[in-house]
Amino acid sequence: MSTATTGMSTKRRNGAAAKIETTRKQRQRWLPWAFLAPTILGMGLFTLVPIVASLVLAFFRWDIISAPSFVGFDNFAEVVQDPTVRVSFLNTIMFVVVAVALQLGLALALAIMVQEKLPAWLRVFFRSAFFFPLILSAASVSIFMRYLFNEQFGVVNWLLSFVGIPAVPWLTTPAGSAAVVILVYVWQNFGFSFLLFIGGLASIPTETYEAASIDGATGWRKHLHVTLPLLSPTTLVASVMAIINALQVFDQPYVLTRGGPGDSTRTAVMVIFESAFQRLEFGQASAIGVILTLIIMAITAAQFRLSKRFVFYQ
């Protein structure tokens, strides 16, 4: 390849080298923008403009049909007082706390177990198995999980009957539905945190463990005093991503329960969807969206602040 390009260049260099130099410089000025154009234009049109529009729209009342009218902070005031919106935000926060704790705990425990001495083929099998649900669609997972959690005929209750637990009304009671949404969500998503922890564990030098075992550390003490502190940067990333994703949960509650029974599994994003596309209250939907974004940004910022105290960097 190098001889071909050299051949081409000798021919070129015989021409007016200086002229080529200047045209190239001029070309180089706009060239980066040519490379960036599709991404920048697309993002401007489909992300940045909508972000600004969403912010503006939150101060208007608009149902698409009639002209939008400016209402100041009315949308925010109404949204904050709306009991359904309030419940949905509380549900979302509850969901995030429980789902993220389960997801991270499970992922960390399993990652440590997989990463310690195991036959290679078993390690590959477990890694693939835990990663597998990530490739499925949340909609189809929710569809088959609905049948597994069926009160009378579902496999889950059938299994529970062996340990003497009577049939649980999973999808017909508020607590049961909330539990199912969390379990299904964690089932599908813990593999992502698991992958992050596997990566983090692999980056801890083995000498650290050798030193620890010379000092007599065994079992869980080793993990408490060596693994956890050294894994804290990974834990930070994993928890930030898990929380951001969980705050946006929609597919699972929509397909599993449609937000019910009552409002028990209605989430923040579901309320955005319903107020915009079922009640055509675009201003209110935008206001809810703005509040959700602010919450996400506040939580992320808080996590990075807290992390200064709890995260060790090697």
Place this chain on the structure above:
Amino acid sequence: MTTTSTQRAAVDRLAPQRPAARKKRNWSMAGRIVLLLIASVLILGPVLWTLSTSLRPPAESFQLPPSFLPLNPDFSSYDQVFKQLNIMLLVLNSALVTGLIAVGQMFTAALAGYAFANLKFRGRGALFSIVLATMMVPAQVTIVPVFMLIRGIGLSDTLLALILPAIPTAFGTFLMRQYFLGLPSDLGEAAAIDGASPWRTFRSVYAPLAMPGMAIVGILAFNYHWNEFFRPLILTISEQNFTLPLGLVSLQGNLGTGSISVVLAGVILSMIPALVVFMFGQRALRDGLTAGTGK
């Protein structure tokens, strides 16, 4: 590699303990494997149940104890899926949408990633930060203006409405930038000295080398958009524009809890392309998902 002070501090905190007996170690490994096996059964079990139920006659859908090995497969539910749902159209829609998004993302992300990594221009850092910041804003927040924009340009209820907004990708751009930064820069310098234009340098030198990175972007895009539910739910209205996940949920709605083996047959059919990608692109998918997450 030297042990840093943090690590040493972590080690120092350990109370001295007598080493446990060697034998105990084998037992703890066996215990670990048992726990891991239980976890993988809980993960794979539901999927196997779905497969085996889709292969049972509809009358035996709710049979307990459940069977996990389809010994006498009955494909009538699969016939039914094709009769009750225009599944060929759904697959075609999904393939078209997902394929065009994946290819579009690969090209635009490669171009933008290259510019951010290898070309110098004013405002490069600031622009890159803006691109990254867009990842923080949830798609649900911008969906209302996007919906109206799509209506405004006359694309509402078309497949293009799903494709176009998904092509510019912040994460893909970030990934490709990282990839190009990892390639040796003397290649470009050599090409420039040889008189190749920057475009030519990109096309003949860097783009071919960046193929594995582009493959990661493509596979990630495929996995995400093949499974996408929220945007299609809002941006498509008529059934001829539905993608697979929407079609499956509507199939479930039509049937109620009646013939679940038909619904599950549809679910299994929809998994096949994702499964193929999983088998061939597992490594790329994993690297892509965890790319840029610190370490």
